[in-house]
Amino acid sequence: MTKYIPTIWLEIHVRIKSETKMFCSCKNAVALASEPNMNVCNICMWFPGMLPNLNKEVVRLWLIWGMMMNCEVNKKSRFDRKTYFYPDNPTAYQITQMYEPIVWKGFVKTLVNWIERTFAIHHMHLENDAWKLIHAGWKTLLDFNRAWSPLMEIVTDPVFHDRDEVMEFLRELQKLMRAWWVSDADMEKWQLRCDVNISIAPEWSLKLWSRTETKNVNSFMAIGRVIDHEIKRQKSVIEKWWIVDQETRWWNDDSWTSTTLRSKEDAMDYRYFPEPDLLPVILSDEFINDARKLIPELPIEKRIKYLWVYKLSEDDARILTTTRELSEYFDNLVELTWDSKKSCSYMTSVLLAMMNESETIKNILDLKFDIKELAKVIDLVNRDELSSTNSKQVIEELFNNGWETDIIVDENNLRQKNDxxxxxxxxxxxxxxxxxxxxxxxxxxxxxxxxxxxxxxxxxxxxxxxxxxxxxxxxxx
Ligand SMILES: [Zn+2]
The missing domain is CATH 1.10.10 (Arc Repressor Mutant, subunit A)
Known part of the structure; x- marks a missing residue:
């Protein structure tokens, strides 16, 4: 029987969590305006004579992000105008860095089944988001809140050959974004969207066969389902001696099926030309070096440290690197306790479980007690002055009411010398x-x-x- 090799690549769009929009000083839509057209100004509403004004903070954020993605930095870059009409795009153009971006190439390092792997990025650029259409009965209304908000596009090389690789890459990408507050990259909230390109070919083939692109995939789980489904579908087409149509498909996650959306696409002519309203971007060495100093320890570096140095389990290492706040809290706790195993288990199975149940405390930064109090609990347990059962009671008290470990232990008579x-x-x-x-x-x-x-x-x-x-x-x- 012929063996088929799948080749997969991704096109990812992410809403950037910058303070302001890209070309004006309005608050960025990700900060969630309570009503339509709240965060707007003359510039992002396209009043006559108003020109876009590139925001330095967005450039800095983008530069740091690019460096975290191991990209090359272009000291000189420019914006282009991409012309197309769509009802949610009243200007009939989008400003994009498709051709000469600030950062380019790059790769993401991650672990796939315990093995270190790198996945190459084909290109990565910034462009502005579209408007939002609100359909109200017979009318359609326009919300400009996210007009000119920054949007990032990442296209990978055709580097994935199974779903595990894709999933690990995406999880790592999400962690990277959270490590520099680039985006929360929450698919359910449409902060991250992902189109999946898949092509399968027999093992003996030296080139890629025709590919399909599947859109409307809105969760990580759904991406896995799309990959399984499309590989199976293409295989059945090829085994009938037919050819897989080069097309765009639409995923229905209720029925776990896909249908043709558009077929036989040729590259559309968007009439790109250098954006006349913006000067090229020229970065000074100083600006680049200052940005470089801000790069944090990457989530994968932390994870490898947790696995090999602290000897944590794979699950724990993964959980503790979900967000930068969580891993920094863990690092600080280990520094205080010198006990990575207990620090990990008190965080993952006690503290995070409480946060999961809590209605109000969802972020580790919102805890009511100082980290030293948790370190104290671990210390007491290690010195057998507090039983592990009672330690949970103490942490619960800390979690709900703040206060201090020693006081809670003594007031509740939990200190045990003769347990x-x-x-x-x-x-x-x-x-x-x-x-x-x-x-x-x-x-x-x-x-x-x-x-x-x-x-x-x-x-x-x-x-x-x-x-x-x-x-x-x-x-x-
Ligand atoms: Zn504005």
Missing amino acids: TDALEKIVEQVLLDNASQVADYKSGNENIFWFFVWQCMKASKWAWNPKIFNELLKKKL
């Missing part, structure tokens, strides 16, 4: 770890008894009187 439960656990563990000595003892070598006491004392960091262990051991042995 029999904890001591019994230590004794059990020592006996378990030293099975051959136990057997030795049971066969009559009573001298070895003090060995067990010593081990228990060591395991409890010499916090208890050996007499207690003496009694417990006698009971257990």
Whole structure:
């Protein structure tokens, strides 16, 4: 049977989370205006004689983003005008950096099934967003809130050959965006859209066969479904000795099927020409170097550190790098506790679970208590002054009401010097770890008894009187 190799590439559009729009000082629409046409001015409403004014902050954000994507920087770049009419585009043109962008090329590094991989970017540029049409009965209204908001387009090289690679790439891209607040990249909120290009060819083929582009994919899960579905569909076409139509398809995520949207597309003539209302962008070395200094530690670097240095599980390393805030909190906690394992488990299975349940506290930055208080909890647990069951009660109190760990522990009488439960656990563990000595003892070598006491004392960091262990051991042995 013929083996088919899928080749996949993505075209991604992302709403940028800059403070202001790209060509005026209006607030960017991502900050969510409460009503239509709130964040507008003479410039973004195209009043006669008004000219776009490139925003330096957007350029800086874009430059840092490009460097995080390992791009080359173009000291001189320019904007072009792309001409097309559409009802949500009253100017009949879009301003884009398609041909000479500030940054270009680049790649994303990630882990696919534990293996380090890099995926190349074909091009990446900035352009302005369209307007919003609101259909109200017989009328159609125009909302200019996001007119001239920055939009990014990223097109990858045809570098993916299965869905795992695509999913890991997208997750990494999302983390990268969140690491520099470029965008929250939330697909459900339409901050990130993704068109999926797929082409399959028999293993022996030296070139790509015809491809399809699937649009209207609005969740990560749906992208996986599109890939599975389209590979299967193209295979069935080829196996009938037909040719896959080069076309754009429309995904229906309710029925998990796709239909033809447009077929046989040729490159449309958008009459690109240099944007006459904007000067070329020239970046000084100083501006570039200052931006370079702001690049944070990338999520993948953190993840590799969590996996190989801190020895966390893959799931935990992934969760803790979901956002920059989360990973920075974790790093700070480890710095205070010197205990990466416990810091991780208290964050992932206690703190994040509470945030999940909470109606009000969804961001780690909104916690009511200082990080030192959580570090203190971990420290008390490590010194056996607080049982792990009680530690959860303390964290719950911190989470709900703030306050201080020591006060909560003492007021609730949770500080334990003689916690029999904890001591019994230590004794059990020592006996378990030293099975051959136990057997030795049971066969009559009573001298070895003090060995067990010593081990228990060591395991409890010499916090208890050996007499207690003496009694417990006698009971257990
Ligand atoms: Zn404006």
